Amino acid sequence: TQLLEQSPQFLSIQEGENLTVYCNSSSVFSSLQWYRQEPGEGPVLLVTVVTGGEVKKLKKLTFQFGDARKDSSLHITAAQPGDTGLYLCAGPFTSGTYKYIFGTGTRLKVLA
Amino acid sequence: EAGVVQSPRYKIIEKKQPVAFWCNPISGHNTLYWYLQNLGQGPELLIRYENEEAVDDSQLPKDRFSAERLKGVDSTLKIQPAELGDSAVYLCASRATSSTGELFFGEGSRLTVL
Numbered sequence A: 001t002q003l004l005e006q007s008p009q010f011l012s013i014q015e016g017e018n019l020t021v022y023c024n025s026s027s028v029f030s031s032l033q034w035y036r037q038e039p040g041e042g043p044v045l046l047v048t049v050v051t052g053g054e055v056k057k058l059k060k061l062t063f064q065f066g067d068a069r070k071d072s073s074l075h076i077t078a079a080q081p082g083d084t085g086l087y088l089c090a091g092p093f094t095s096g097t098y099k100y101i102f103g104t105g106t107r108l109k110v111l112a
Numbered sequence B: 001e002a003g004v005v006q007s008p009r010y011k012i013i014e015k016k017q018p019v020a021f022w023c024n025p026i027s028g029h030n031t032l033y034w035y036l037q038n039l040g041q042g043p044e045l046l047i048r049y050e051n052e053e054a055v056d057d058s059q060l061p062k063d064r065f066s067a068e069r070l071k072g073v074d075s076t077l078k079i080q081p082a083e084l085g086d087s088a089v090y091l092c093a094s095r096a097t098s099s100t101g102e103l104f105f106g107e108g109s110r111l112t113v114l
Helices: none
Strands: A005-007 A010-014 A019-024 A032-037 A044-049 A055-058 A061-065 A071-076 A085-092 A100-102 A106-111 B005-007 B010-013 B019-024 B031-037 B044-050 B053-056 B065-068 B075-079 B088-095 B109-113
Touching: A005 A085, A010 A019, A019 A106, A032 A071, A044 A055, A044 A061, A071 A085, A100 B044, B005 B088, B010 B019, B019 B088, B019 B109, B031 B075, B044 B065, B044 B075, B075 B088
Parallel strands: A010 A106, B010 B109
Antiparallel strands: A005 A019, A019 A071, A032 A044, A032 A085, A055 A061, A061 A071, A085 A100, A085 A106, B005 B019, B019 B075, B031 B044, B031 B088, B044 B053, B065 B075, B088 B109
């Protein structure tokens, strides 16, 4: 049973469009991470959010951690074909441990 | 610094055959994870090691899966016998004890069971 639900499951957009990916849980997480995975490779960390309400920006990526620390979002501005990949949120199953569970994943395809 | 190394990258076997995957984590990383990933989905935790001790293995199907991490460095994940539903990518990841929690992944081992 996945405790982290992501939406949408799949997203296909044109180059230059904006998009938002959501990660939701009924449980409180002490922190959440976002990873990006390209075909044939392992996931690579993009960011870690720790504080409820926190907003982090990484170039054209904006990450937000919900006030209640049960949800997070990833916003991409003016997406490019190079942003294509599988986006994953992840967090510790139990606060204070490093038993990391992953979300269901959002597959993004950006068309040129 | 070398990353997490996994082998083999690809393996095709007949059902009921055994298979083993090997992982060499980043030097100095005490925590090692094995995840199973189906196509287009998020990784699912199979087992987590802290040094040589398996601390989270509740998701490991112990009737056919086994894992070991001798000397707290390299790890091996074995399936015997393999079933059709075991076809997936098996990812290994490691984490430094003093880190903020970032997991470093290998490229994965893709298993196809025919």
